[in-house]
Amino acid sequence: MSLAVQNVYTIAKREMGGYFSSPVAYVFIVIFLLLAGFFTFKVSGFFAANEASLSPFFVWHCWLYLFLVPAVGMRLWSEERRLGTIELLLTMPVTGWQAILGKFLASWIFLGLALALTFPMIVTVNYLGDPDNGVILCSYVGSFLMAGAYLAVSCLTSAITRSQVVSFILSLVVCLFLVLVGWPPLNEMLSQWLSPAMVSAVSSISVMTHFAQFQRGIIDSSDIIFFLGLIFFCLFTTNVVIRSHRAG
Amino acid sequence: MIKIENLVKFFGPKKAVDDISFTVSKGEVLGFLGPNGAGKSTTMRMITGFIPPDSGRVQVGEFDMLNDPIRAKQLLGYLPENAPLYADMSVYGFLSFAAELRGLRGAARKKAVQEAIETCFLEPVAHQTVDTLSKGYKHRACFAQSIIHDPDYLILDEPTDGLDPNQKHEVRSLIRNMGRRKAIIFSTHILEEVLEVCTRAIIIDRGHIVANGSPNELKAMHPNFGSVRLNVYGVAEGDVRGKLNTLSQVERVEVIKSTSEQVKVRVYPKDKKDESFPTLVADLVTKSGWKFDELSMDKGRLDEVFRGITLPDTVKKSSKEGPVVTVNV
Numbered sequence: 270m271s272l273a274v275q276n277v278y279t280i281a282k283r284e285m286g287g288y289f290s291s292p293v294a295y296v297f298i299v300i301f302l303l304l305a306g307f308f309t310f311k312v313s314g315f316f317a318a319n320e321a322s323l324s325p326f327f328v329w330h331c332w333l334y335l336f337l338v339p340a341v342g343m344r345l346w347s348e349e350r351r352l353g354t355i356e357l358l359l360t361m362p363v364t365g366w367q368a369i370l371g372k373f374l375a376s377w378i379f380l381g382l383a384l385a386l387t388f389p390m391i392v393t394v395n396y397l398g399d400p401d402n403g404v405i406l407c408s409y410v411g412s413f414l415m416a417g418a419y420l421a422v423s424c425l426t427s428a429i430t431r432s433q434v435v436s437f438i439l440s441l442v443v444c445l446f447l448v449l450v451g452w453p454p455l456n457e458m459l460s461q462w463l464s465p466a467m468v469s470a471v472s473s474i475s476v477m478t479h480f481a482q483f484q485r486g487i488i489d490s491s492d493i494i495f496f497l498g499l500i501f502f503c504l505f506t507t508n509v510v511i512r513s514h515r516a517g
Numbered sequence: 518m519i520k521i522e523n524l525v526k527f528f529g530p531k532k533a534v535d536d537i538s539f540t541v542s543k544g545e546v547l548g549f550l551g552p553n554g555a556g557k558s559t560t561m562r563m564i565t566g567f568i569p570p571d572s573g574r575v576q577v578g579e580f581d582m583l584n585d586p587i588r589a590k591q592l593l594g595y596l597p598e599n600a601p602l603y604a605d606m607s608v609y610g611f612l613s614f615a616a617e618l619r620g621l622r623g624a625a626r627k628k629a630v631q632e633a634i635e636t637c638f639l640e641p642v643a644h645q646t647v648d649t650l651s652k653g654y655k656h657r658a659c660f661a662q663s664i665i666h667d668p669d670y671l672i673l674d675e676p677t678d679g680l681d682p683n684q685k686h687e688v689r690s691l692i693r694n695m696g697r698r699k700a701i702i703f704s705t706h707i708l709e710e711v712l713e714v715c716t717r718a719i720i721i722d723r724g725h726i727v728a729n730g731s732p733n734e735l736k737a738m739h740p741n742f743g744s745v746r747l748n749v750y751g752v753a754e755g756d757v758r759g760k761l762n763t764l765s766q767v768e769r770v771e772v773i774k775s776t777s778e779q780v781k782v783r784v785y786p787k788d789k790k791d792e793s794f795p796t797l798v799a800d801l802v803t804k805s806g807w808k809f810d811e812l813s814m815d816k817g818r819l820d821e822v823f824r825g826i827t828l829p830d831t832v833k834k835s836s837k838e839g840p841v842v843t844v845n846v
Contacts, residue, residue: 279617283603283614286605290646352601353598356562357601360565364587516568517529
């Protein structure tokens with residue numbers, strides 16, 4: 270068991286080193302922070318709302334991640350396949366799961382780091398007013414889980430193709446679908462043709478619906494299970510895809 | 518011991534590897550030869566557990582690659598074709614990573630990395646990023662990763678590809694030295710390499726093993742192996758033929774060139790392995806008082822044997838130079 274953990278750790282460490290040895294990581298973090306600030310203050314009108322809450326900040330996350338997370342995840346496996354290093358990695362005494370988990374965790378921690386760097390938002394809102402910090406913490410947990418779900422989708426699409434661009438686009442389309450099915454305007458449109466039960470069934474597969482619960486300060490096990498289940502499903506499928514590539 | 522039994526692999530409808538079996542023991546260096554697309558890399562990928570075979574078994578040491586892949590892989594070192602590397606890492610960082618995955622930690626890891634760097638002459642570039650390296654250094658960095666844990670079994674897919682002649686020489690002597698303790702399988706296109714390094718060679722063609730033996734045994738498959746070339750002057754062709762045929766060891770005499778002053782013949786022995794045959798012919802020539810300027814035994818040429826075995830049948834028929842070899846494996 271400890272050997273498995275060691276292997277996951279070694280692979281994750283290498284992957285993480287890969288992010289920071291190139292400017293990609295820094296560029297990503299700066300863009301993420303700039304966009305998050307821009308949408309919160311300019312588009313949502315944080316100050317004009319005159320409310321001690323970070324909801325104008327979190328409400329953008331499912332849209333921001335749509336572009337930024339696939340950018341982080343697109344190279345995970347497509348790069349390994351393009352360079353041929355997948356042959357090196359998978360002929361080492363590691364299992365496919367250890368490799369997938371190591372790479373996934375490294376990227377997820379990286380996204381967590383970018384998210385953590387938005388802490389000045391918490392400072393600001395606490396300085397200006399008296400927000401419910403429990404809700405803020407809940408929203409951060411939800412945002413992190415949602416980033417993980419997007420990342421798992423990117424991980425899967427990057428295993429499907431050698432091309433990072435194709436991987437990025439595929440991942441964006443799938444994530445967009447996962448957002449849109451829970452997007453209120455679309456749900457209203459659907460309700461013209463479908464029964465309310467069906468509309469809620471459709472929107473229940475949306476990351477938006479589940480993230481909304483966290484934003485209200487509710488940590489429901491069903492939402493956690495949704496995100497973790499989505500992550501598990503995507504990583505499991507990644508393993509199947511990689512296996513089938515190897516089998517020819 | 519690496520034991521391969523009845524390996525079969527299909528890519529779509531094409532049978533890339535068709536029922537290949539062989540074993541390699543410690544102390545053996547097995548050269549894996551074959552034209553491009555013969556199934557060399559596919560076979561090696563199946564041995565190292567990268568791709569699963571459609572049927573057949575791979576046993577590494579006492580472990581089965583399909584049922585116990587982790588333990589089987591622990592015993593193996595593998596240099597994939599084209600020597601892939603993580604472009605953004607330093608050579609030292611890459612080797613540390615490989616050592617860690619091989620279960621080496623702390624001081625043992627540092628020592629292993631240092632040794633691999635020394636063995637593969639990587640000191641000048643140890644702290645350079647991989648994508649700044651020349652092809653030769655890249656190749657050696659990947660080679661270093663395959664020997665970092667001092668494995669009992671080494672699988673090397675074209676280890677000298679892309680190296681300059683000096684580096685080729687270094688890598689060959691490295692393989693030869695390591696081959697005394699390890700079981701090594703390496704693939705190559707270069708036939709001299711086989712003669713220089715291998716204790717045994719296997720030639721595969723279109724997924725089949727077409728020859729398996731020591732380099733000398735393979736050379737002996739040449740149709741002219743053991744025959745004697747003779748070039749005499751001032752004797753009639755009929756006389757030469759007649760005299761030579763009096764020797765009981767002679768199977769047949771083939772005239773290559775015959776003019777009024779010169780007769781060039783090739784004499785085939787009944788027993789190809791009879792090493793005294795050239796002496797017998799020489800005795801006859803001196804006894805008969807013929808003038809001659811050539812009398813040599815043909816030792817066979819590996820490249821011609823290789824061509825004879827692996828050329829497609831259609832080319833074989835139309836090719837006038839390539840000898841046609843029939844082989845019993």
